[in-house]
Amino acid sequence: MKFIDEYRDGEKAKPIIDEIHRLADRPLRLMEVCGTHTVSIARYGLRQVLPEMIDLVSGPGCPVCVTSNGDLDRAVSMARIPGAIVATFGDMMRVPGSDSTLARERAAGRDVRVVYSPLDGLKMAEENPERKTIFLGVGFETTAPTVGATVLEAQNRGLKNFFVLSAHKTVPGALRALLNLGEIKLDGFILPGHVSAIIGSRPYEFLAEEFGMACVISGFEPLDILQSVLMLARQVKNQKPRVEIQYKRGVHPVGNPRALEVMVQVFEPVDVEWRGLGRIAGTGLALRRELSGFDACRAFDLDLPPAKEARGCRCGDVLRGLIRPAECTLFAGVCTPRNPVGPCMVSFEGSCAAAHKYGS
Amino acid sequence: MQKISMCVAIPAKIKSIEGTIAEVEVGGITRQVSVQLTPEARKDDYVLVHAGFAIHILDEQEALETMKLFEELGALD
Numbered sequence: 001m002k003f004i005d006e007y008r009d010g011e012k013a014k015p016i017i018d019e020i021h022r023l024a025d026r027p028l029r030l031m032e033v034c035g036t037h038t039v040s041i042a043r044y045g046l047r048q049v050l051p052e053m054i055d056l057v058s059g060p061g062c063p064v065c066v067t068s069n070g071d072l073d074r075a076v077s078m079a080r081i082p083g084a085i086v087a088t089f090g091d092m093m094r095v096p097g098s099d100s101t102l103a104r105e106r107a108a109g110r111d112v113r114v115v116y117s118p119l120d121g122l123k124m125a126e127e128n129p130e131r132k133t134i135f136l137g138v139g140f141e142t143t144a145p146t147v148g149a150t151v152l153e154a155q156n157r158g159l160k161n162f163f164v165l166s167a168h169k170t171v172p173g174a175l176r177a178l179l180n181l182g183e184i185k186l187d188g189f190i191l192p193g194h195v196s197a198i199i200g201s202r203p204y205e206f207l208a209e210e211f212g213m214a215c216v217i218s219g220f221e222p223l224d225i226l227q228s229v230l231m232l233a234r235q236v237k238n239q240k241p242r243v244e245i246q247y248k249r250g251v252h253p254v255g256n257p258r259a260l261e262v263m264v265q266v267f268e269p270v271d272v273e274w275r276g277l278g279r280i281a282g283t284g285l286a287l288r289r290e291l292s293g294f295d296a297c298r299a300f301d302l303d304l305p306p307a308k309e310a311r312g313c314r315c316g317d318v319l320r321g322l323i324r325p326a327e328c329t330l331f332a333g334v335c336t337p338r339n340p341v342g343p344c345m346v347s348f349e350g351s352c353a354a355a356h357k358y359g360s
Numbered sequence: 361m362q363k364i365s366m367c368v369a370i371p372a373k374i375k376s377i378e379g380t381i382a383e384v385e386v387g388g389i390t391r392q393v394s395v396q397l398t399p400e401a402r403k404d405d406y407v408l409v410h411a412g413f414a415i416h417i418l419d420e421q422e423a424l425e426t427m428k429l430f431e432e433l434g435a436l437d
Binding site: 001002003004006009011012014015016019036089116117118119120139142143145146147149153194197198220223224227246248249250251252256258259262 | 368371373386387394396397398399408410412415416420422423425426427429431433434
């Protein structure tokens, strides 16, 4: 496939790897923020070809993984509303909340449907005018504009039976919170390519300016990631931390202005709970008051018991880069992709699932 | 079940556009996506598709530049 295959060429990888080896003269710890990077790094065995001194750790960049149990419980309770249709992306299905999953709710006869696009949810609402369709909005800035555009479309079509449960989150504020915790010493970030396709490079500048972090916005193919590591190693060596874009074919420095406009039109920032990071000011996206007719939280006032956490699950520590998946005592024994305890083992993008599938 | 990773976006070529809906081709498969978030997208553009929407028009010139960088590193060996 064009724009993919040419970035998987092993021949081209060798000189990049050689150059990284030549440059690496000190320990370097880099965090890949995005779950898709985590999967690529594991799948192509990139850790194995890098110098031992370069340590790649996964961060809080898998949207399903950072969704709190409280939000998952809310999603499950939406499925229990009589007559409701819950539409969701596939990787939410098996994520355990306090005591159930959407998959289990479906098995118990609730109408939970996996969709590829929020527009599919809109279609369901149109096709089932007597029922209420609730779309579970989970995802970062990559996804929020698609859900935003769908809400605007629902408004245009005058739909009264389409609702969004917004658990969307924004990335830069979470990285600030992570660094402020001061638990992990990092030299730089491999920043998410498709979040940045929307927000551009500017929102990350504080990482370099205030925290001295080397930053490269990276594509997802193995050559992209290797080149990003090389660019980061150079920044550290030259002691010139800044935000560079490796993924220039996919990211414009200003992002996607139309998508940003839709996000502002539909959502407003709110404080939100992240698994592992706690409550972070202004990193959630709630539907604006003007669009409250589409807001599932307002339409269905559900009284939920306090969320419970799974005993022994260390997804929170994995998401903060404090431990590798295999260091969790549940990993691969009690917690497996077939029978996951925590979200990092469920999601295809989760660090634990990637480590289980490809070895860590 | 489809494995949809949440931040994955796939490069796809636009075959035609009608209103806000484009017909795109991904690896030989044709599907419809919304171009509401990329109003400047045109036929034959490659776009990144995520959750049924084109979210970015791929920059072919930049893609070539990146390739050239890889090749220059190779030439140093």
